[in-house]
Amino acid sequence: MSNTPVFPSASLLGYPRIGRRRELKKAIEAFWAGKIDEAALDTAAKEIQLVAARRLSDLGLNEAAAIPGTFSYYDQVLDATTHIGAVPARFGDLRNAAGELDINAYFTLARGTGEQQPLEMTKWFDTNYHYLVPEIGPETNFSLTSNRIVEQFEFAKSNGFITRPYLLGPVTYLLLSKASDGAPAGFSPLSRLEDVLPVYAELLALLAAAGASWVQLDEPALVADQDVPLTEIQAAVARSYEVLTSAAERPAILVSTPFGALSELLPTLAASNIEALHIDAFKGAVPSAQELALLAGKTVVAGVVDGHNIWRNDLAVSAAKLDALKAAGVAVTVSTSTSTQHVPHDVDEETTLSTELRSWLAFADQKVAEVVTLSAHLVDPASSAAAIAEASAVIASRATAAGVQRPEVRARLAALTPASFNRSAFAVREAAQDTALNLPPLPTTTIGSFPQTSEIRSARARANKGVITNGDYEQLMKDEIKRVVNLQEELGFDVLVHGEPERNDMVQYFAENLEGFDVTVHGWVQSYGSRCTRPSILWGDVTREKAITVDWAEYAQSLTNKPMKGMLTGPVTILAWSFVRDDQPLGDTANQVGLALRDEIADLEAAGIKIIQVDEPALRELLPLRRTDQAAYLDWSVNSFRLATAGAVDGTQIHTHLCYSEFGVIIDAIDGLDADVTSIEAARSRMDVVNDLEAHGFGRGVGPGVYDIHSPRVPGQAEVTELLGTAVKHVPARQLWVNPDCGLKTRGYAETEESLRNLVQATREVRAQL
Numbered sequence: 146m147s148n149t150p151v152f153p154s155a156s157l158l159g160y161p162r163i164g165r166r167r168e169l170k171k172a173i174e175a176f177w178a179g180k181i182d183e184a185a186l187d188t189a190a191k192e193i194q195l196v197a198a199r200r201l202s203d204l205g206l207n208e209a210a211a212i213p214g215t216f217s218y219y220d221q222v223l224d225a226t227t228h229i230g231a232v233p234a235r236f237g238d239l240r241n242a243a244g245e246l247d248i249n250a251y252f253t254l255a256r257g258t259g260e261q262q263p264l265e266m267t268k269w270f271d272t273n274y275h276y277l278v279p280e281i282g283p284e285t286n287f288s289l290t291s292n293r294i295v296e297q298f299e300f301a302k303s304n305g306f307i308t309r310p311y312l313l314g315p316v317t318y319l320l321l322s323k324a325s326d327g328a329p330a331g332f333s334p335l336s337r338l339e340d341v342l343p344v345y346a347e348l349l350a351l352l353a354a355a356g357a358s359w360v361q362l363d364e365p366a367l368v369a370d371q372d373v374p375l376t377e378i379q380a381a382v383a384r385s386y387e388v389l390t391s392a393a394e395r396p397a398i399l400v401s402t403p404f405g406a407l408s409e410l411l412p413t414l415a416a417s418n419i420e421a422l423h424i425d426a427f428k429g430a431v432p433s434a435q436e437l438a439l440l441a442g443k444t445v446v447a448g449v450v451d452g453h454n455i456w457r458n459d460l461a462v463s464a465a466k467l468d469a470l471k472a473a474g475v476a477v478t479v480s481t482s483t484s485t486q487h488v489p490h491d492v493d494e495e496t497t498l499s500t501e502l503r504s505w506l507a508f509a510d511q512k513v514a515e516v517v518t519l520s521a522h523l524v525d526p527a528s529s530a531a532a533i534a535e536a537s538a539v540i541a542s543r544a545t546a547a548g549v550q551r552p553e554v555r556a557r558l559a560a561l562t563p564a565s566f567n568r569s570a571f572a573v574r575e576a577a578q579d580t581a582l583n584l585p586p587l588p589t590t591t592i593g594s595f596p597q598t599s600e601i602r603s604a605r606a607r608a609n610k611g612v613i614t615n616g617d618y619e620q621l622m623k624d625e626i627k628r629v630v631n632l633q634e635e636l637g638f639d640v641l642v643h644g645e646p647e648r649n650d651m652v653q654y655f656a657e658n659l660e661g662f663d664v665t666v667h668g669w670v671q672s673y674g675s676r677c678t679r680p681s682i683l684w685g686d687v688t689r690e691k692a693i694t695v696d697w698a699e700y701a702q703s704l705t706n707k708p709m710k711g712m713l714t715g716p717v718t719i720l721a722w723s724f725v726r727d728d729q730p731l732g733d734t735a736n737q738v739g740l741a742l743r744d745e746i747a748d749l750e751a752a753g754i755k756i757i758q759v760d761e762p763a764l765r766e767l768l769p770l771r772r773t774d775q776a777a778y779l780d781w782s783v784n785s786f787r788l789a790t791a792g793a794v795d796g797t798q799i800h801t802h803l804c805y806s807e808f809g810v811i812i813d814a815i816d817g818l819d820a821d822v823t824s825i826e827a828a829r830s831r832m833d834v835v836n837d838l839e840a841h842g843f844g845r846g847v848g849p850g851v852y853d854i855h856s857p858r859v860p861g862q863a864e865v866t867e868l869l870g871t872a873v874k875h876v877p878a879r880q881l882w883v884n885p886d887c888g889l890k891t892r893g894y895a896e897t898e899e900s901l902r903n904l905v906q907a908t909r910e911v912r913a914q915l
């Protein structure tokens with residue numbers, strides 16, 4: 146690079162790409178269903194990009210390269226995969242006649258084919274966004290097989306916007322990859338770095354030729370502890386940016402490092418010839434004077450505005466961070482800590498929320514305004530003094546607003562003692578439960594939800610619109626519960642569920658029924674691909690005004706002599722899938738939710754429910770990215786679950802359910818939950834998890850899933866028998882439960898019935914051999 150262009154004084158790391166009214170979701174799903182063609186999909190995608198660019202420009206991002214080119218049809222990791230040609234061999238050659246991976250190839254990787262499973266999906270750092278995991282082996286051929294990001298840049302440019310193209314950085318790309326099926330044991334995808342870099346260089350040259358002044362290479366993996374040794378990562382970072390900065394034709398390079406402090410890798414990036422480095426100065430700290438000295442000559446893009454949560458920025462605090470950076474003599478500009486793809490578009494759309502609550506919030510568009518205000522502060526503090534003072538005043542008023550601190554909740558938390566978190570010894574509970582429940586060996590059960598049919602969803606929609614009365618709705622749900630109970634009786638299950646028809650979502654349902662929460666109307670965020678969720682807002686002290694699930698559970702229990710499970714969502718999962726207040730430690734908020742659930746459990750017990758399941762599928766999800774932070778997290782998260790459940794009497798059997806099979810680091814924590822029975826996903830990994838359980842000496846009830854509910858495929862009886870055969874070799878039969886991997890909500894009835902029938906028959910077969 147001869148002349149470094151100036152980096153924009155205000156910018157965003159990324160912007161929601163699903164569209165203000167989820168237009169992308171609708172277009173993509175219509176394309177998949179064959180209702181629109183590729184040209185119509187392309188038109189819809191362009192419209193979304195244009196609307197976003199105009200909006201961002203109107204909000205004040207009008208310098209060149211200020212608008213991030215973060216539009217994606219499905220996923221930013223998949224974008225990188227299709228640009229560098231990293232198609233797993235199992236898919237065959239997906240390139241079209243022009244040698245490119247076009248939109249059809251792209252969706253094939255995302256959605257699979259009749260024969261091939263799609264790329265595996267996994268969580269993006271500590272967010273609820275999921276990316277598609279690349280599969281890299283010695284056989285992977287890297288070459289430039291798409292120039293979609295170049296075309297997207299050109300399209301924006303032709304409409305008057307010089308955007309900043311986004312590419313997942315090469316080191317993060319390879320660190321997020323898994324070894325391909327055919328790779329030899331111990332193969333590390335990072336070993337292919339030298340082959341990947343030339344393709345990145347080629348792409349940078351094309352972007353430069355198209356007129357891009359800056360490109361953003363995103364390297365979030367550098368803020369998370371990895372299994373690969375640090376020295377190897379340092380070498381990979383140094384090598385990558387040596388190669389990419391020495392290309393003759395390229396845009397200036399911004400490396401972004403969202404989700405935490407860069408720590409050990411800051412000096413490595415500082416030593417490279419990249420032109421700008423983004424640091425997460427919201428979750429991470431402002432770098433030390435020594436670190437800043439290393440950054441001389443580079444632009445520091447300070448991510449002081451949180452891109453991951455929805456609270457209004459404390460502009461005074463951010464301004465002080467920026468002042469410190471400026472005083473240290475570095476060239477500093479303002480941005481968000483992470484992409485704003487993790488928050489909804491616009492608070493102003495949420496007219497059903499109180500004005501007061503709205504004034505505390507900042508969604509993506511409000512964050513742009515904050516970034517612009519802070520960049521003005523750097524030039525002339527007087528120009529933004531009023532805005533900064535207003536933010537401070539609102540934040541101060543939030544602290545004393547009604548409902549934010551409830552004395553009765555605070556008093557209850559303050560009065561907790563170690564006994565509040567402990568039940569009797571398991572042996573004592575086990576004996577009491579054996580007497581109370583009298584279950585056969587290998588008891589059969591399901592995880593909670595039964596198929597959410599279109600009839601159920603339409604009844605809920607009609608009740609919300611007032612087309613049917615609440616009484617009608619309730620009756621329809623009761624009819625459904627009766628059907629589900631009868632079906633389980635007929636199939637021969639030992640422990641029944643009511644099927645959860647009345648729940649729109651396992652978190653939102655509780656948010657709607659607890660104080661301290663609010664729900665949005667348009668607050669959708671992308672979860673993966675075309676899937677979006679609408680997280681609730683947990684803004685105040687949590688209380689339960691009245692019982693939530695008890696009437697349904699009581700009704701369901703009245704229909705059968707078998708035990709009916711009460712079904713609750715655990716505190717950690719409620720926090721993980723909501724936007725949570727930032728004004729107190731998460732552990733305190735989790736304990737408040739824990740106390741509300743504890744009261745619900747007491748009411749369920751009083752109503753005659755003997756088994757209560759508290760789901761914690763998100764326990765793994767919030768695990769901090771740095772190992773040094775993990776113990777503290779596991780401590781508060783496990784405690785909040787124990788607080789929720791420890792009020793149960795010995796004879797009440799507490800179940801929990803976890804949705805993943807990678808136990809590794811958290812098996813101690815799972816044991817620490819002290820649930821009487823734990824059901825876990827296992828079918829997809831062919832029961833691998835029982836080895837971990839055996840090695841750990843897991844001593845209580847456990848139900849490794851024998852039916853993979855993620856696809857319509859029906860497991861045969863022999864298959865289930867075999868899985869159970871494996872399980873009984875590693876887990877004593879008296880501890881073993883038989884259940885599917887997860888809830889059946891997304892399945893259809895035809896395959897569900899057949900699969901459950903096979904599950905019960907297989908159990909009978911294995912039982913007879915015990």
Ligand code: GLN
Pocket residue numbers: 592593594645651712760762802803804887888889890
């Ligand atoms: N009880 C819930 C259900 O069956 C659990 C869902 C989950 O683990 N994600 O739907």
Ligand code: ZN
Pocket residue numbers: 592762802803804886887888
């Ligand atoms: Zn699950």
